[in-house]
Amino acid sequence: MAEEKETKQERAREYDASQIQVLEGLEAVRKRPGMYIGSTSSQGLHHLVWEIIDNGIDEALAGFADAIHVTVQKDNSVTVMDNGRGIPVDTQKKTGKSALETVFTILHAGGKFGGGGYKVSGGLHGVGASVVNALSSKLDVKVVRDGKRYYMDFAYGRVTTPMKVIDTGLPENIHGTTVHFLPDSDIFRETTTFDIKTLTTRIRELAFLNKGLRITIRDERPEKPTEESFMYEGGIKHYVEYLDKNTDVLFDEPIYVEGEENGITVEVALQYTDGYHSNLLTFTNNIHTYEGGTHEEGFKRALTRIVNDYARKNNLMKDNEPNLSGEDVREGMTAVVSVKHPDPQFEGQTKTKLGNSDARTATDHIFSERFMQFMMENPTVARKVVDKGLLASKARVAAKRAREVTRKKSGLEISNLPGKLADNTSKDPAISELFIVEGDSAGGSAKQGRSRLTQAILPIRGKILNVEKASMDKILANEEIRSLFTAMGTGFGEDFDVSKVNYHKLIIMTDADVDGAHIRTLLLTLIYRYMRPLLDAGYVYIAQPPLYQVRQGKMKRYIDSDEELDDILGQLPPSPKPVIQRYKGLGEMDASQLWETTMDPDKRRLLRVDPSDAAEANEVFTTLMGDKVEPRRDFIETNAKYVENLDV
Ligand code: TSJ
Numbered sequence: 023m024a025e026e027k028e029t030k031q032e033r034a035r036e037y038d039a040s041q042i043q044v045l046e047g048l049e050a051v052r053k054r055p056g057m058y059i060g061s062t063s064s065q066g067l068h069h070l071v072w073e074i075i076d077n078g079i080d081e082a083l084a085g086f087a088d089a090i091h092v093t094v095q096k097d098n099s100v101t102v103m104d105n106g107r108g109i110p111v112d113t114q115k116k117t118g119k120s121a122l123e124t125v126f127t128i129l130h131a132g133g134k135f136g137g138g139g140y141k142v143s144g145g146l147h148g149v150g151a152s153v154v155n156a157l158s159s160k161l162d163v164k165v166v167r168d169g170k171r172y173y174m175d176f177a178y179g180r181v182t183t184p185m186k187v188i189d190t191g192l193p194e195n196i197h198g199t200t201v202h203f204l205p206d207s208d209i210f211r212e213t214t215t216f217d218i219k220t221l222t223t224r225i226r227e228l229a230f231l232n233k234g235l236r237i238t239i240r241d242e243r244p245e246k247p248t249e250e251s252f253m254y255e256g257g258i259k260h261y262v263e264y265l266d267k268n269t270d271v272l273f274d275e276p277i278y279v280e281g282e283e284n285g286i287t288v289e290v291a292l293q294y295t296d297g298y299h300s301n302l303l304t305f306t307n308n309i310h311t312y313e314g315g316t317h318e319e320g321f322k323r324a325l326t327r328i329v330n331d332y333a334r335k336n337n338l339m340k341d342n343e344p345n346l347s348g349e350d351v352r353e354g355m356t357a358v359v360s361v362k363h364p365d366p367q368f369e370g371q372t373k374t375k376l377g378n379s380d381a382r383t384a385t386d387h388i389f390s391e392r393f394m395q396f397m398m399e400n401p402t403v404a405r406k407v408v409d410k411g412l413l414a415s416k417a418r419v420a421a422k423r424a425r426e427v428t429r430k431k432s433g434l435e436i437s438n439l440p441g442k443l444a445d446n447t448s449k450d451p452a453i454s455e456l457f458i459v460e461g462d463s464a465g466g467s468a469k470q471g472r473s474r475l476t477q478a479i480l481p482i483r484g485k486i487l488n489v490e491k492a493s494m495d496k497i498l499a500n501e502e503i504r505s506l507f508t509a510m511g512t513g514f515g516e517d518f519d520v521s522k523v524n525y526h527k528l529i530i531m532t533d534a535d536v537d538g539a540h541i542r543t544l545l546l547t548l549i550y551r552y553m554r555p556l557l558d559a560g561y562v563y564i565a566q567p568p569l570y571q572v573r574q575g576k577m578k579r580y581i582d583s584d585e586e587l588d589d590i591l592g593q594l595p596p597s598p599k600p601v602i603q604r605y606k607g608l609g610e611m612d613a614s615q616l617w618e619t620t621m622d623p624d625k626r627r628l629l630r631v632d633p634s635d636a637a638e639a640n641e642v643f644t645t646l647m648g649d650k651v652e653p654r655r656d657f658i659e660t661n662a663k664y665v666e667n668l669d670v
Contacts, residue, residue, distance in 0.1 A: 047129040048179035051156040055209055058153045067210045068220055070154045074102045074201050075237075077151060079228065079308065081106030082235045083362070087198070092225065093240040094216050099160070099204035108167030108197045111185065120185050122165060122174060126155045127181070154203055155179045157210075161203040169194050178206065218248070226252050230264070231308050231360055233257030258291040258358040265303075266356050269295045272406045276356075277396055281388035284380055285364050288388040290321060292357035294410055298493060299551060300352040305360040306368075306376045315369070315376030317361045320385030326351050328390050332397045333408045346411040353414035361385060421494035421515065440505030444469045446478040455527040456509060457565070457621070458482055460541050464608035464616070468531070471613035472621060478525065480509050485541060489548045503548060512553065520555035528556060529628065531565035531620065533607040546631065557631060564629040567608055567620045574600040580619045 055062050059069040071092065081087040087106035094100055110121040117124060129152050155161045156179035165172045171189035175182050207214050218241045229237045229252035236253040254260040262276040276293040304311045304318045311318070329351045333339045339346075361384070367377040397404035442465070446454055456478045459465045465481025472479060487500045494515060497503055507514050511524040530545050532538035542564065549562055556562055568580035570587050574594055581587045587602070594600055605611060611619065620626055 048127065048152060048156040051129070051153050052178070052209065055157055059157070062210050062212065064213050064217065064220075067205055067213060068216065068224075070157065070203065070205055071100055071102070071216070071221065072224065073150060073154050074100070074203070075225075075228070076308075077201075078102060078104035078106065078199070079232060079235070081199075082232060088234065089236045089238070091238045091240070092221065094218065094221070094243060095202075096242055097204065098214055098216060098243070099202060100216065101200060101202040103198060103200040105198040108165040109163070109199050111165060111167070111172050122163065122172065122185055123181065125151050126161070126163065126174075126176060127152055127179065129153070151201070152179070154201075157206055158203040159206040159208075161201065163202070164188075164200040165198075166192060167197045222250060227261075227310075228308060230254055230258055230261035230358075231305055258289055258360050261303075261358045262291040262293050262356050265301060265358075266293055266295055269297060271295055271356075272354075272410065273403045277393070277403070279389060279392035279396065281392060283384040283387055286381055286384040287362045288317070288385050289360045290357065290385075290389050290393075292325075292355060294354045294407065295356060297354050297490060298414075299490075300349075300355040300357075302352070302355065302357045302359070304376075305358070306366050306381070307362055308360075309366075309368075309374065311368075311374050311376050313370040313372065313375035316379055316382035317359055317376050317385045320382040321357070321359045321389055322348055322352070323382075324386045324390035324393065328394050328397065329407060329411055332394065332404055333411075336401075336404075336408075338405070338408045339412070346415050347418070350414040350418065351407075351411045354410055359385065417493040417495055421498055424495050424498045440480070440508055442481055442505065443509050444472075444479040445509075446472075446474060446476055448475050451524055451526050454478065454525040455529055456480060456525040457529045457531050458506065458545060459608065460484075460532040460538060461607070461609055464531070464533075464611075467608070467611060467613045467616045468621065471615075471617035473623075477621065478509070480505065482506075482541075486544050486548065488544055489551055497552070506548075510553070510556075512556075514552070518553065518555065520559055523556065523561065526559075526561055527563055527628075528561055529563045529565050531567070531608065533609075534567055534569055534605070535607065538607070549631075560630060560632075562631040564631060565620050566627050566629065567605065567611070567616075569605060571603040571605070571615075572600050573603075574598060 051058050055066065059066045059073075075090060075092065078087060078090040081104055082090070087104045089105050091103045092100065093103075109125055113120055114124060119127075155176050158176070158178070160175070160177055162173065162175035162183075166189075169190065169192045170187050171192060172185055173183070173188045174185040205214050218239070222239055225237050225239045229235060233254055233256060236251060238249060238251040240249040241247060256278070259276050259278040272294040276291045278289075278291045280287070280289040282288070302318070302321075304314055304321075306315070306317060326346065326348045330339075330345045333346070361376075361381055363376075363378060363381055365378070366381075369375045369377040397407070448454055453476050455476055457468055457472070457480065459468050459479055459481045462481050462483065465479060468479045468481075482502050482505075486502045487497065489497050489503075498514060509524065510528070511522050512518050512520060513522065528549070530542050532542045532545075546562075549556060566582065568582050569584075570581040572579050572581060572587070572590055572594075575598060579590065581590060591600065591602075608616065608620075618625060
């Protein structure tokens with residue numbers, strides 16, 4: 023009797039303690055949301071949706087759901103619904119609460135309770151539904167299972183309506199979970215508006231990564247709601263086709279292999295384009311591993327080994343020829359590697375590098391075994407892969423030779439700056455800027471108008487070489503490109519070293535017309551493909567010359583768009599008559615105008631080029647610079663996508 027009493031007391035105390043812990047837990051989330059969702063910016067806001075969707079995907083991966091619906095409501099709240107088993111509603115002995123309540127009120131509880139946990143689970147932070155709950159001013163959940171519909175709601179992570187049954191007698195074969203939440207505007211101060219494009223892009227990607235799963239995204243905010251539905255029977259094989267949609271490919275359809283080893287599933291899809299760049303995307307448990315890791319290493323190692331083995335076995339290479347390098351066999355390759363791991367370890371600066379060594383061996387084994395078999399069964403395709411690598415190898419050797427020759431002669435050395443460069447006098451890269459200016463006449467004005475201490479000018483004439491369609495040795499032979507690399511001081515190709523850069527701002531200054539946009543894209547392509555670390559460092563900018571000048575009496579203003587012009591003209595008094603000058607190109611501005619409108623650090627507006635979405639940037643450049651003409655049409659619009667506004 024005494025014993026029982028004590029147990030009860032103890033249990034009561036435990037219960038209280040766990041209650042307090044819960045509050046503390048979710049309070050911690052509200053105090054430091056960044057720790058749980060990365061940030062409270064737009065990215066953090068969207069993270070809430072990913073966290074919730076991940077739960078539905080886990081259910082699908084476990085084989086109990088095949089559809090997920092995401093809806094953005096008019097008030098910017100989000101509803102996510104799956105057709106899985108429904109979150110369990112039974113009371114748990116330990117807490118005295120329903121499993122449902124636990125999922126939404128206890129940190130790290132998602133899917134891990136009661137032994138019903140998932141083998142493989144997504145979610146970058148693995149924090150789950152309780153974090154979303156803590157950061158939402160309203161959250162309600164409906165669960166349908168065992169013929170009943172259950173309901174519960176919360177505010178700021180606290181229960182506002184305890185779990186109750188709101189429907190009975192439903193058909194037993196209907197089941198699922200629906201979560202609806204409104205992000206707390208006190209937490210997400212920057213924005214609480216969901217971006218349909220961000221949601222759609224990731225949802226499409228999730229559909230590629232989980233073959234057979236249908237994910238629908240509906241936006242009810244517009245007058246006429248929009249809806250898109252994604253389901254790919256072929257999974258990442260279709261992802262590769264999607265990535266290559268704007269470029270010519272070497273074989274009819276991507277190679278696809280899959281397998282399992284020690285509880286790790288591995289899927290690889292690959293194709294070759296007639297281009298020179300490789301586009302490799304890797305994922306672990308649906309998380310984009312931007313920094314690569316063991317699965318990527320395993321794949322690359324296996325690919326290089328198998329292509330060389332196959333080439334030697336079939337006498338496609340001479341005995342005295344050296345092996346193809348990894349870069350050789352990846353030239354022109356588009357590939358997606360997706361592994362699902364029961365206990366992924368994420369490392370690296372942004373925690374997007376897979377660390378598990380068993381993922382290296384699993385990926386290597388599974389890919390190499392099946393890829394070799396594929397090559398033997400498809401000799402025509404295999405031959406194309408090997409030929410592509412051999413060609414890459416020859417170009418690389420030629421480029422190396424060219425580089426050595428140029429380095430010795432008049433080449434890429436600071437001591438030998440290009441003649442057209444008007445360098446600045448400061449030797450401090452942090453305050454130095456290099457303007458790449460379209461045309462000699464604008465170049466002349468820029469040289470006169472600049473601040474000599476900090477601003478260097480490199481005029482370029484007309485269209486530079488399209489590097490998307492040229493091999494490395496050809497690129498290196500191009501005068502215009504060489505002078506840019508020489509001025510930058512970074513070296514080229516394998517020698518590229520961003521720490522040696524002479525200017526922390528590389529500013530592209532082209533005319534505000536179609537030709538100017540084309541030249542800008544050519545330059546950005548060159549930078550993206552061969553000077554990538556400059557982009558990552560945030561050193562690349564686009565100057566914005568104005569379109570008009572309006573003068574009236576002593577008043578003088580520079581105008582950027584036709585709308586702005588209409589606006590201003592509408593506001594001006596009728597007399598004296600305003601004088602409007604339209605600038606057709608930079609060349610029409612004199613030195614002081616160019617300085618005032620476009621170069622003066624106190625007045626100019628620069629755009630910083632943001633490469634944050636590598637896949638998208640890659641798409642932009644293959645679209646703009648690749649073979650297919652059709653997708654190139656709207657290139658100026660597309661151009662704006664990888665440029666973010668920045669006041670400098
Ligand atoms: F739909 C959704 F994405 F919004 C969403 C789905 C959100 C959340 C927070 C959870 C879910 C969810 C959870 N869908 N399906 C489940 N399944 C379970 O939680 C579940 C069901 C049955 C069993 C079992 O062992 O019988 C175990 C679990 C984990």
